[in-house]
Amino acid sequence: MIEDKIRQVASLIDPLLKNSLSGSDNLHKAALYLPSQGGKRMRAFLVVKSCELVGGDVKLALPAAAAIEVLHNFTLIHDDIMDHDLLRRGVPTVHTLWGVPMGILAGDFLFAKAFNILLSTNVEPDRIRCAAQIMSESAVSLSEGQSMDMEFESKLDVSEEDYLLMVTKKTASLFEASAEIGAIIGGGDPNLISLLGEYGRNLGVGFQIFDDYLGLTSKEEILGKSIGNDIREGKKTLIIIRSINSPLRERTLSLLGKRYASDEEIAELVNALRREGIDDYVLKKAKLHIDLAIRALSILPDSPAKQDLVELARYAISRIK
């Protein structure tokens, strides 16, 4: 089972995270809180498996895998502040517990630690420089993507292309970086690094489309966060963009950005979306990107690592949370 394999990598990464982030004051507690609540560790798995695929020593990729998870958790903490989200992984968000100033600071601390951990990797300096450069480029993209996501909240004419560019920056860039960094640390050649990057990018787009879908169609007790918040926040996810451009336009607009829309109102709209077939359309789009991810690996010879990456891609759009 791919989930067991991901958990196995997580069990190697989590002690590294705790070691790097622990401390007795509020800053360290606030910074370690979200990574301690779990999370899927898909990005860490991707780093490790990319390293394995290019024939590298997997042990050497563990700090990079931890670094990517630390960076990811930094973005979640800041995004939750910007989006005023109260729940994440079934528990209150960092700024809800420690206040906005400490939330900002905990994120900054994790950002710094992510580079600190990656740069301590025990491989040739040129590989480390290259991996760190990719992480910094990805961090630039993450902020640009989050900016687009926020700007879209006050726009109605967001196209599917706009959405794809936004999620490529906001989500896929870190999946792409994870795959590339694993391959670089493993000593992969530029061709392999590029193929794995393409795999990671498409995986990330498919993952995010599916994530947006779950955020509207799953249940709070499964997902660990409120259902329909994308609608309440006026987000322009693919499912919402399709809905705006369907006979459901007026119904969608009447709920979009309505902070206090009830769970019933959200559920009624979701049912209507299903009747229009919008959920099917969105799932198909997610699947298309997962297929592109898998296709990027098709010219590579079969190997256990390749098989794991294929399964990871399928898992990304079949998971329930």
Add this chain to the structure above:
Amino acid sequence: MIEDKIRQVASLIDPLLKNSLSGSDNLHKAALYLPSQGGKRMRAFLVVKSCELVGGDVKLALPAAAAIEVLHNFTLIHDDIMDHDLLRRGVPTVHTLWGVPMGILAGDFLFAKAFNILLSTNVEPDRIRCAAQIMSESAVSLSEGQSMDMEFESKLDVSEEDYLLMVTKKTASLFEASAEIGAIIGGGDPNLISLLGEYGRNLGVGFQIFDDYLGLTSKEEILGKSIGNDIREGKKTLIIIRSINSPLRERTLSLLGKRYASDEEIAELVNALRREGIDDYVLKKAKLHIDLAIRALSILPDSPAKQDLVELARYAISRIK
């Protein structure tokens, strides 16, 4: 004049900053806004002069100098959000103009860019790795120092030692990193790097003690920000710690943390502080650290770069803003 020399380095750095940060959307505008308002560029000067002192090619240190300024500006933007400050460099703060979410994001973007710029330095990868590691450690310290600064706001029993540890992390660590990074890029040996680090750390402590002093005794039109905000925010600067532990204790406590304390109330307390000789004590402490900074360089042979660093240290506690 040292100020002219600093301006000269600034004129080399500023085009690099603009080039790296420019863009047409709100994120890029918000990110470039503060660096465009000037700033002294003392840290950039320190990077360049440390590189020169160890005999390195100064041109190669310019990206690192720009990176340090970008990192510094990131911390200012986030600190202003956390401290609810409305003015900086005589203009409204980033979050005042673009809102808190975009302020957080502009800071994150600058943080990522700082690493991006530093990692693009055209020297041997092991020097870059080492410089980036120092920058990441400094960024960890900056967040720890800011956390201490915030925690001190709700404490009265903050000692001078606590204050020194806080400013060493919050301010001096970036001066120390600037000096070390310049020396590393210039190919300095470990002894030189360590001496320059000691210089930078003491310079940073002296700078911050003097900065806190200016923040209470200067004028808004000179300083570019409100006078006495440290008192209004309940900050524990050295001058305030001394004041709490003086016959002025009750008067100080009656204003400390009072958000709407008037300019007149602040001015009256400052006059009383002067009569107690607390301003002299604080200036002496600042001077002590500046002397320690200069002494760290004393075993080095005379050179124009050494002379510039000595003058920079003296400038740090004689500037008027």
